[in-house]
Amino acid sequence: MLEKKEKEDGLKIYNTLTGRKEEFAPVQPGHVGMYVCGVTVYDVCHIGHARSAIVFDVTRRYLRHKGYDVKFVKNFTDIDDKIINKANREGIPWTDVVKKYTDKYYEDMHRLGVEDADVEPRATGHIKEIIEIVKGLVDKGYAYVVDGDVYFDVENYKDYGKLSKRNPDDMMAGARVEVDERKRNPMDFALWKASKPGEPSWKSPWGPGRPGWHIECSAMSLKHLGGRFDIHAGGADLIFPHHENERAQSEAYTGVSPFVKYWMHNGFITVDKEKMSKSLGNFFTIEEILDKFDPGAVRLFLLQTHYKNPIEFSNEPLREAELALGRFYETVERVHEFVEKTPDEPGKEPPKGLEEAADGLMKKFTEAMDDDFNTAMAIGHVFELVKEINRFLDSKPRGPRAKDILRRAEAALREAGGILNLFEKTPLDWQRALLKVRHIGIEEPEIERLIAGRQEARKAKDFSRADEIRKSLEEKGIILEDKKDETVWRVKV
RNA sequence: GGCGGCGUACCCAAGUGGCAAGGGAGAGGUCUGCAAAACCUCCAUUCAGCGGUUCAAGUCCGCUCGCCGCCUCCA
Numbered sequence: 316m317l318e319k320k321e322k323e324d325g326l327k328i329y330n331t332l333t334g335r336k337e338e339f340a341p342v343q344p345g346h347v348g349m350y351v352c353g354v355t356v357y358d359v360c361h362i363g364h365a366r367s368a369i370v371f372d373v374t375r376r377y378l379r380h381k382g383y384d385v386k387f388v389k390n391f392t393d394i395d396d397k398i399i400n401k402a403n404r405e406g407i408p409w410t411d412v413v414k415k416y417t418d419k420y421y422e423d424m425h426r427l428g429v430e431d432a433d434v435e436p437r438a439t440g441h442i443k444e445i446i447e448i449v450k451g452l453v454d455k456g457y458a459y460v461v462d463g464d465v466y467f468d469v470e471n472y473k474d475y476g477k478l479s480k481r482n483p484d485d486m487m488a489g490a491r492v493e494v495d496e497r498k499r500n501p502m503d504f505a506l507w508k509a510s511k512p513g514e515p516s517w518k519s520p521w522g523p524g525r526p527g528w529h530i531e532c533s534a535m536s537l538k539h540l541g542g543r544f545d546i547h548a549g550g551a552d553l554i555f556p557h558h559e560n561e562r563a564q565s566e567a568y569t570g571v572s573p574f575v576k577y578w579m580h581n582g583f584i585t586v587d588k589e590k591m592s593k594s595l596g597n598f599f600t601i602e603e604i605l606d607k608f609d610p611g612a613v614r615l616f617l618l619q620t621h622y623k624n625p626i627e628f629s630n631e632p633l634r635e636a637e638l639a640l641g642r643f644y645e646t647v648e649r650v651h652e653f654v655e656k657t658p659d660e661p662g663k664e665p666p667k668g669l670e671e672a673a674d675g676l677m678k679k680f681t682e683a684m685d686d687d688f689n690t691a692m693a694i695g696h697v698f699e700l701v702k703e704i705n706r707f708l709d710s711k712p713r714g715p716r717a718k719d720i721l722r723r724a725e726a727a728l729r730e731a732g733g734i735l736n737l738f739e740k741t742p743l744d745w746q747r748a749l750l751k752v753r754h755i756g757i758e759e760p761e762i763e764r765l766i767a768g769r770q771e772a773r774k775a776k777d778f779s780r781a782d783e784i785r786k787s788l789e790e791k792g793i794i795l796e797d798k799k800d801e802t803v804w805r806v807k808v
Numbered sequence: 809g810g811c812g813g814c815g816u817a818c819c820c821a822a823g824u825g826g827c828a829a830g831g832g833a834g835a836g837g838u839c840u841g842c843a844a845a846a847c848c849u850c851c852a853u854u855c856a857g858c859g860g861u862u863c864a865a866g867u868c869c870g871c872u873c874g875c876c877g878c879c880u881c882c883a
Contacts, residue, residue: 365883551878552877554812555878556880582877583876583877632820635832638832639830689822691823692822692830694831695830696830698831699829702847708847709848782842782843805844805845
């Protein structure tokens with residue numbers, strides 16, 4: 316019993332490989348090795364990429380919060396057909412394509428609050444390791460060479476199809492791809508591709524060429540995390556063929572099985588119920604979304620649904636997320652006001668309820684997150700506490716004890732928010748952010764000036780003048796709220 | 809054709825055996841020079857449909873209907 320307690324910490328992860336939620340137990344106690352498939356840098360990122368990045372950013376932060384020493388690896392695919400094609404089309408070196416979209420990736424992700432990985436390896440930086448593995452696979456009889464190409468022989472790897480839950484025979488029957496005559500089996504895939512003249516290439520025992528798509532991840536995960544590590548993650552569309560193939564290569568090469576303990580895959584973003592994708596052209600880029608919405612709202616929108624479920628994309632729920640965030644900051648502002656303005660003299664005993672809710676938040680939050688990173692439920696708990704805080708403030712509490720409880724409540728909100736990398740702004744900064752993102756053509760000092768003018772008018776009981784100022788601001792999307800001794804501005808949502 | 813997933817209020821969305829979280833919209837109310845905003849309260853005896861297991865089912869099992877994904881590059 317005691318032993319069990321030490322081993323398990325309550326975290327459960329849905330494992331694509333087994334199709335079940337499993338108790339999380341890392342390969343090495345206290346440490347977590349996590350590999351996330353990043354992007355191929357041939358174009359700008361869309362909201363689907365953002366989802367994957369944000370979901371696993373939170374996974375990482377939560378594991379860290381639980382006290383694990385997390386080594387987080389996220390790769391860039393910086394050589395493949397799409398990159399070469401793009402370079403040809405634009406008449407620029409392929410390395411320029413890589414540079415351009417890698418920079419853009421960082422810009423987008425930083426804006427979304429996605430933390431950089433501990434290691435961010437690139438395929439082209441691991442050619443030596445890749446060749447090493449391909450050579451090993453050929454030597455062991457798992458791969459064969461044809462005209463400078465090297466293929467993985469799926470027939471020799473008995474576990475093929477286990478991750479994506481399909482058997483090779485069925486796949487052959489339904490294969491829609493034109494079969495390459497030189498392959499022994501239609502499912503065989505390239506480990507190394509011979510390059511055509513003019514294409515980027517590296518020297519290899521099989522002639523000049525470049526790595527196949529899947530092999531880079533095998534090489535990089537092996538190098539940076541070892542032959543057996545904890546979590547491998549990516550979008551659900553990577554399950555087949557990418558992760559299936561990667562698994563086959565890695566395990567065939569090292570002989571270690573399973574090389575990954577937990578496979579995690581996030582669901583898609585859909586538009587009109589259809590998967591958002593480059594080929595359908597129904598995608599929204601991160602840049603265009605951030606031009607209209609605050610990054611926090613985007614994060615909240617994405618985390619309000621469990622990571623495995625699909626999310627239907629549209630402006631409406633994003634707007635709702637923004638509204639919800641505003642409500643959060645509004646409450647924080649009320650707390651600050653109360654803490655600043657309430658005298659320290661002893662007051663009546665504050666009502667129960669909030670104290671319990673405040674001190675209990677992290678337990679509930681943790682329980683939700685322990686259940687396969689259920690951010691949707693965890694966020695629900697956060698908003699329950701927000702509601703409780705408001706109820707408490709409405710009861711007109713007094714005294715240092717009430718202040719203390721509110722401080723603890725805010726601290727709990729901040730702690731939960733820190734794990735999600737949400738709710739981190741001050742209420743004023745939130746308004747300033749909205750001012751920008753809504754493209755309201757008026758600067759803060761100007762608003763303050765108008766407010767001051769209106770205060771004058773109010774003092775002089777010139778209410779029609781005061782109302783006029785308010786109205787003119789409202790037309791621009793700024794709402795004025797009269798409080799006891801001041802007037803504050805808000806962006807209309 | 810093979811494999812997998814989903815269907816919870818007007819909308820979005822948690823909930824995987826024990827009285828249906830949360831957000832938006834809507835309705836009442838508090839506050840206020842008037843407002844607005846904010847806040848509070850209310851808002852699913854019911855979980856696509858039909859059967860079954862159980863003391864107990866949205867939750868497990870079976871079938872039906874509807875939607876989606878993967879099997880080709882894809883987060």
